[in-house]
Amino acid sequence: MPFSAPWSRRDVLAALGASGLAAGCASAAGRLLAAEGGQAMRPIPMAEGGSVVQPRREVPVVANTQVLVVGAGPAGVTAAIAAKRAGAKTMLVERYGQFGGLWTGGLVLLVIGHIVKGGKQVCQGIGEEMMRRLEKLDRGICGRRPGVNPTVDAEALKYLMAEMIVEEGVDVLCHSWAVNAIMDGKTLKGVVVEGKSGRQAVLADQVVDATGDGDVLGAAGAEHERRVYNIGLPSRIALLDRVDKNASAKAKPPRNLGNISPIAGVNWVNMAGPDADGLDVRALSRLEMNHRRQIWKQVQEIRKAPGYEPVCLLETAPQLGVRITRILSGLHTLMMQDVKENRRFDDVVAVGGAWGCDHQEWHIPYGALVPRNVENLLASGRSISCEPRMADLIRVIPICFVTGHAAGCAAAMAVADGCKVRDVEVPRLQKLLKRQEAYLG
Numbered sequence: 001m002p003f004s005a006p007w008s009r010r011d012v013l014a015a016l017g018a019s020g021l022a023a024g025c026a027s028a029a030g031r032l033l034a035a036e037g038g039q040a041m042r043p044i045p046m047a048e049g050g051s052v053v054q055p056r057r058e059v060p061v062v063a064n065t066q067v068l069v070v071g072a073g074p075a076g077v078t079a080a081i082a083a084k085r086a087g088a089k090t091m092l093v094e095r096y097g098q099f100g101g102l103w104t105g106g107l108v109l110l111v112i113g114h115i116v117k118g119g120k121q122v123c124q125g126i127g128e129e130m131m132r133r134l135e136k137l138d139r140g141i142c143g144r145r146p147g148v149n150p151t152v153d154a155e156a157l158k159y160l161m162a163e164m165i166v167e168e169g170v171d172v173l174c175h176s177w178a179v180n181a182i183m184d185g186k187t188l189k190g191v192v193v194e195g196k197s198g199r200q201a202v203l204a205d206q207v208v209d210a211t212g213d214g215d216v217l218g219a220a221g222a223e224h225e226r227r228v229y230n231i232g233l234p235s236r237i238a239l240l241d242r243v244d245k246n247a248s249a250k251a252k253p254p255r256n257l258g259n260i261s262p263i264a265g266v267n268w269v270n271m272a273g274p275d276a277d278g279l280d281v282r283a284l285s286r287l288e289m290n291h292r293r294q295i296w297k298q299v300q301e302i303r304k305a306p307g308y309e310p311v312c313l314l315e316t317a318p319q320l321g322v323r324i325t326r327i328l329s330g331l332h333t334l335m336m337q338d339v340k341e342n343r344r345f346d347d348v349v350a351v352g353g354a355w356g357c358d359h360q361e362w363h364i365p366y367g368a369l370v371p372r373n374v375e376n377l378l379a380s381g382r383s384i385s386c387e388p389r390m391a392d393l394i395r396v397i398p399i400c401f402v403t404g405h406a407a408g409c410a411a412a413m414a415v416a417d418g419c420k421v422r423d424v425e426v427p428r429l430q431k432l433l434k435r436q437e438a439y440l441g
């Protein structure tokens with residue numbers, strides 16, 4: 001069935017694995033799958049003294065793929081589409097049930113960093129294709145004009161990314177959190193995922209880490225740095241179109257009104273937040289509590305301003321805004337000096353722009369994606385190899401598109417050529433990227 005067609009009851013049953021109409025919804029709801037319990041089904045952790053011991057156990061292999069992309073944010077979705085278009089059997093693993101990462105789940109709606117001085121757009125390829133398709137969707141994107149940073153709607157984007165992944169024929173495993181790397185010496189062979197189905201193994205010829213936090217590269221023992229950075233929580237406020245303009249004109253406008261979104265009367269509100277370790281769940285838990293309280297109070301303050309009484313909090317992002325955590329120490333580390341000096345690299349695989357569309361383009365070399373000491377692994381998105389001063393340039397959405405695009409193509413080429421990712425022939429990789437409409441300067 002085409003993904004875009006409306007779902008009938010029969011389609012729903014088929015998707016659930018029920019055989020035809022005979023298996024009605026009522027009986028499917030309580031259908032017995034297995035009787036469990038009474039006796040441990042598999043080796044379980046044992047309390048021993050003050051610690052807990054996990055016994056040795058076999059992990060079922062659920063998939064064996066050529067390219068495995070872990071994480072379905074802007075980098076991961078782009079990498080998976082690129083790898084599949086380049087001819088590799090591709091699987092996309094995601095811990096949540098939706099695509100987009102911080103772009104959707106984190107309500108980071110403003111797309112910055114793809115335009116340079118003079119209004120030229122340098123981030124092209126699959127990310128740009130997504131933006132073009134968003135334009136055709138009802139209230140999918142606003143402010144998409146030459147030289148301007150556009151704002152997207154998260155729901156339109158979730159829908160579109162799922163459409164594109166399904167159209168492409170990428171195999172999807174959602175609700176699966178990559179918790180460990182499967183290694184043969186220094187060679188990555190796949191990942192262990194954990195979810196409601198238990199612990200499972202996914203084997204792969206090549207793996208792209210698109211988790212944002214470098215979870216795979218960390219587990220695989222790739223050299224990397226751990227950094228702290230601001231952690232915030234974006235939100236959306238609504239009913240701004242009902243503000244009484246006569247009343248509001250007489251007073252100073254309230255703070256934290258945010259910026260427009262594609263939906264009339266709805267603004268998205270960014271938050272910087274304090275520096276914290278995005279890999280420390282205690283710290284993350286505290287921030288979840290604090291940030292939601294702060295946002296609620298902010299909105300109550302807005303409502304006290306003359307004319308702003310109707311405004312309400314529409315939603316806080318379901319996902320905390322973690323900006324930077326693990327950063328690969330790759331074959332090449334991108335330096336701010338490279339950007340300032342407009343340095344060109346022979347192994348350029350992506351080109352970045354500027355936050356305020358106000359400076360020149362800068363080049364991203366393939367070496368920034370390749371680990372020094374682990375084989376069969378590529379970094380992408382906000383964890384590629386760069387010095388701390390580069391964090392704000394590499395982590396923005398269009399740069400994640402283009403590094404994801406490069407990683408997906410490189411992984412597929414390594415599979416086709418039967419070589420290590422560090423040995424991929426870069427001129428051929430560049431040709432492949434250009435065929436997929438990437439801009440390389």
Ligand SMILES: Cc1cc2nc3c(=O)[nH]c(=O)nc-3n(C[C@H](O)[C@H](O)[C@H](O)COP(=O)(O)OP(=O)(O)OC[C@H]3O[C@@H](n4cnc5c(N)ncnc54)[C@H](O)[C@@H]3O)c2cc1C
Pocket residue numbers: 070071072073074075076093094095096099100101102103106108109110111112113176177178179210211212213215232233234270271272320321322323380381382383395396397398400
């Ligand atoms: C508060 C905030 C404001 C920002 N503002 C802007 C802005 O205005 N404009 C802009 O362009 N950029 C902005 N950014 C940056 C941008 O949103 C992110 O850097 C970008 O989304 C990173 O993309 P990514 O694909 O590398 O990672 P992410 O978007 O983080 O996606 C990673 C994906 O991997 C999944 N995942 C993570 N770990 C695992 C695991 N172990 N197993 C399986 N799946 C996993 C996640 O669920 C997610 O789907 C902002 C970021 C924040 C936090």
